[in-house]
Amino acid sequence: MSAVDQQALFQFLLRMGDNTLVLGHRVSEWCGHAPVLEEDIALANTALDLIGQTQFWLGLAGEVEGKGQDADALAFRRDVWDFRNFLICEMPNGDFGQTLMRQFLFDAWASVTLAHLQTSSDERVAGIAAKASKEVAYHLERSADTVVGLGDGTEESHKRMQAALEYLWPYVGEMFVSDDVDTAMVAAGIAPDPASLRAEYDAIITRVLTQATLDIPQSAFAHKGGRDGSIHTEHLGHLLTSMQWLQRVYPDASW
Amino acid sequence: MTQLAEHPPIDQIWDWLHAVPDPEIPVISLTDLGIIRDVAYDGDTLVVTVTPTYSGCPATSIINLDIETALRDQGIQNIRLKQQIFPPWTTDWLTPEGAEKLEKYGIAPPTAAGGPKRCPHCGGANLEKLSQFGSTPCKAQWKCTDCLEPFDYFKCI
Structure with missing residues (x-):
């Protein structure tokens, strides 16, 4: 096998890990605030899985980078411009419906992507994907059920879910835009071309959103800039101040 | 010369681990849960391979600590815990x-x-x-x- 571009692999791993880290932190903001106890537990469990997956992705990213950074160093010592997550992951929680819609749109992408990554030529990537896939199957089942329950629920819940879908839709396109990093990953057999996953993704979301009686927006406009770090939304900085403050005030603190 | 005799046999180690309860569900042991994947000596060091149930399970670090403590209590000095995520844990491994x-x-x-x-x-x-x-x-x-x-x-x- 030809030598894999380690810098591209590092970027790919940051993208995987930053998605789960930023979304995991967002979801954890619900802890103690969800509408009912069962949902509170479900959100906290989902956040926990995502942050656990982050430890694998960013741990491997640090290894590949080879500068002695572990997952914690990458999570807590980088600033906004270093993050490589999709913009959708950093979008605010909004109401419960918006949080679950964001989760569903992400879970569907994660389930499709991780299924492909299980056959990655890099067995470390394949191993993490196999582990994460099992967890994401549960996340997707729950977020899809909730989107259907609320979308096809009361007049009020339907209205809110449709609004959430319209608010988040412009952030879906970014998941399927390929760049040089992706080209290098495809060439090395490490990861699939994101653009090639759109049909599988659309099949899942069309099935669920139709069942939820929601209208999929027609616009193909997409906000981009998260996964290459060129431009994040204003929301990520606020998220990081809360997530990173302890390590910034007390560097190297541990317990 | 009698180096081998100084190490407790692997079967014995499994028996000891069988007595270590899961920290979250203490009614079952770590071996019942199927998360201990391998026990082997690497020279003088006992290597215990553990797989997490869920990626972010907070019990993982406690489990590692409990394994180490249990084995130290039996007089084993050199212990290394190895995390293995593939193949991923499955409930089929629950005994x-x-x-x-x-x-x-x-x-x-x-x-x-x-x-x-x-x-x-x-x-x-x-x-x-x-x-x-x-x-x-x-x-x-x-x-x-x-x-x-x-x-x-x-x-x-």
């Missing part, structure tokens, strides 16, 4: 003995069908799912509509 202990404790064991077979309290078969997630990452919440008691179900993954 039949472990499944039985779970049910007696009030947690419905995992089934291939994806839901509990019967209520662990009254044995009733009329069950209803409350939530895909429960008190720990590995469990879901169900309710028995015969005895009306809620219970945990160990998710099948």
Whole structure:
């Protein structure tokens, strides 16, 4: 096998890990605030899985980078411009419906992507994907059920879910835009071309959103800039101040 | 010269590990749960390979500490814990003995069908799912509509 571009692999791993880290932190903001106890537990469990997956992705990213950074160093010592997550992951929680819609749109992408990554030529990537896939199957089942329950629920819940879908839709396109990093990953057999996953993704979301009686927006406009770090939304900085403050005030603190 | 004799045999190590309870569900042991994948000597160091149940399970670090403590108590000095994530943990690795202990404790064991077979309290078969997630990452919440008691179900993954 030809030598894999380690810098591209590092970027790919940051993208995987930053998605789960930023979304995991967002979801954890619900802890103690969800509408009912069962949902509170479900959100906290989902956040926990995502942050656990982050430890694998960013741990491997640090290894590949080879500068002695572990997952914690990458999570807590980088600033906004270093993050490589999709913009959708950093979008605010909004109401419960918006949080679950964001989760569903992400879970569907994660389930499709991780299924492909299980056959990655890099067995470390394949191993993490196999582990994460099992967890994401549960996340997707729950977020899809909730989107259907609320979308096809009361007049009020339907209205809110449709609004959430319209608010988040412009952030879906970014998941399927390929760049040089992706080209290098495809060439090395490490990861699939994101653009090639759109049909599988659309099949899942069309099935669920139709069942939820929601209208999929027609616009193909997409906000981009998260996964290459060129431009994040204003929301990520606020998220990081809360997530990173302890390590910034007390560097190297541990317990 | 008698180097080999200084190391307790591998079977003995498994027996000791069999006595280490899971920190979240102390009624079953770590070996019942199937998360200890290998025990072997690497020179003078005992290497215990452990796989996490769920990526973010907070019990993972406690489990490592408990394994180390239990083995040190038996006089083993050089221990290395190795984390292995592939193949990923599956509830198929839960031993039949472990499944039985779970049910007696009030947690419905995992089934291939994806839901509990019967209520662990009254044995009733009329069950209803409350939530895909429960008190720990590995469990879901169900309710028995015969005895009306809620219970945990160990998710099948």
